[in-house]
Amino acid sequence: MKIYLSGPMTGYADYNFPAFHKYAKMLRAMGHEVINPAETTPDVTLSYETFMRADLPNVCKCEAMALMPGWEKSRGVKNEIFVGQACGLKFYAIENDKLVDVDLSAGKKFDKGKLEWAKMRWAELTEIMQVLQFGADKYGWNNFENVEGAEDRYKSALMRHIIAYIQGEANDTESGMHHLAHAGCNVLFLLAFKNRSKI
Numbered sequence: 001m002k003i004y005l006s007g008p009m010t011g012y013a014d015y016n017f018p019a020f021h022k023y024a025k026m027l028r029a030m031g032h033e034v035i036n037p038a039e040t041t042p043d044v045t046l047s048y049e050t051f052m053r054a055d056l057p058n059v060c061k062c063e064a065m066a067l068m069p070g071w072e073k074s075r076g077v078k079n080e081i082f083v084g085q086a087c088g089l090k091f092y093a094i095e096n097d098k099l100v101d102v103d104l105s106a107g108k109k110f111d112k113g114k115l116e117w118a119k120m121r122w123a124e125l126t127e128i129m130q131v132l133q134f135g136a137d138k139y140g141w142n143n144f145e146n147v148e149g150a151e152d153r154y155k156s157a158l159m160r161h162i163i164a165y166i167q168g169e170a171n172d173t174e175s176g177m178h179h180l181a182h183a184g185c186n187v188l189f190l191l192a193f194k195n196r197s198k199i
Contacts, residue, residue, distance in 0.1 A: 002033045004059050004089070006080045007068025015044050016068075023068055023094055030099075035062055052079060059083045064090040066099060127181035128188065134175050135185070144189045151193055158186035 005024055009015040020038035027034045041054045056079065059065065065084045071077045071093070081104060084091065092099040135143070147153060161172070165179040172182055 001064055002035070002062045003027055003092075004062040004065045004080070004084070005034055005036045005068065006065050006071060006077050006084075008070040008074035008077060009038075010048075010074070010076070012070075016070075017042075019068060023066065026094075026097060027066060027099075048076070052076065056080065056083050059089070060087040062089060064092060067091065067093045067102060069094065124181075124184075127178060128184040131175065131177050131181045131185040132188070134177065145192070151190070154186045154189045154193075158183050158190070161186065 005020060005027065007016060007020060007023070009017075012019075015038070017038040020036055024034045024036040024039070035058045037055050037058070040058060041051055046054070055076075059080050060083065062084075065080065067077065067081075081091070085104065091102040091104050093102045094100075144150060144154065161179040161183040164172075165183070169179060171178055175182070
């Protein structure tokens with residue numbers, strides 16, 4: 001089978017050519033004829049558009065396309081898939097050095113590496129927010145930024161709440177809210193100092 005090897009290049013060391021050569025060798029060892037863009041268009045000084053003009057006609061010369069790891073995030077691969085679909089190619093993903101069938105006819109949304117906010121523990125986060133609101137009602141919003149010696153004082157407050165929880169006390173006597181929610185609030189303050197380069 002004549003296979004076009006498709007994978008990400010931009011942002012990779014050596015334009016990911018070592019991986020292209022590795023998988024081309026693997027596919028050839030399986031008995032396939034391989035068009036490897038790292039071989040057919042090796043000039044990395046070409047503009048993206050020039051590379052695509054040189055590269056895309058080769059897609060239509062093949063019966064199938066093998067998609068290398070990381071293909072989901074590559075703009076070039078998406079263009080190659082579009083042309084491959086128009087030319088009726090079969091699609092395979094390279095997984096664990098094997099070719100696995102890929103169905104690209106269904107709608108796709110690639111969320112790998114993205115934060116899964118739907119899995120956030122909203123009830124627990126709400127408890128921390130309630131502590132923040134309690135403090136804001138008492139001192140004003142973002143007052144923590146202006147506290148003298150804030151880093152050390154909020155580290156101490158964090159430890160007091162953690163220790164109280166470890167010793168079996170559930171709720172803070174002043175706020176009536178859980179010590180762990182107070183601890184979470186102090187962690188947020190310390191993160192804020194880190195992110196704003198105030199420590």
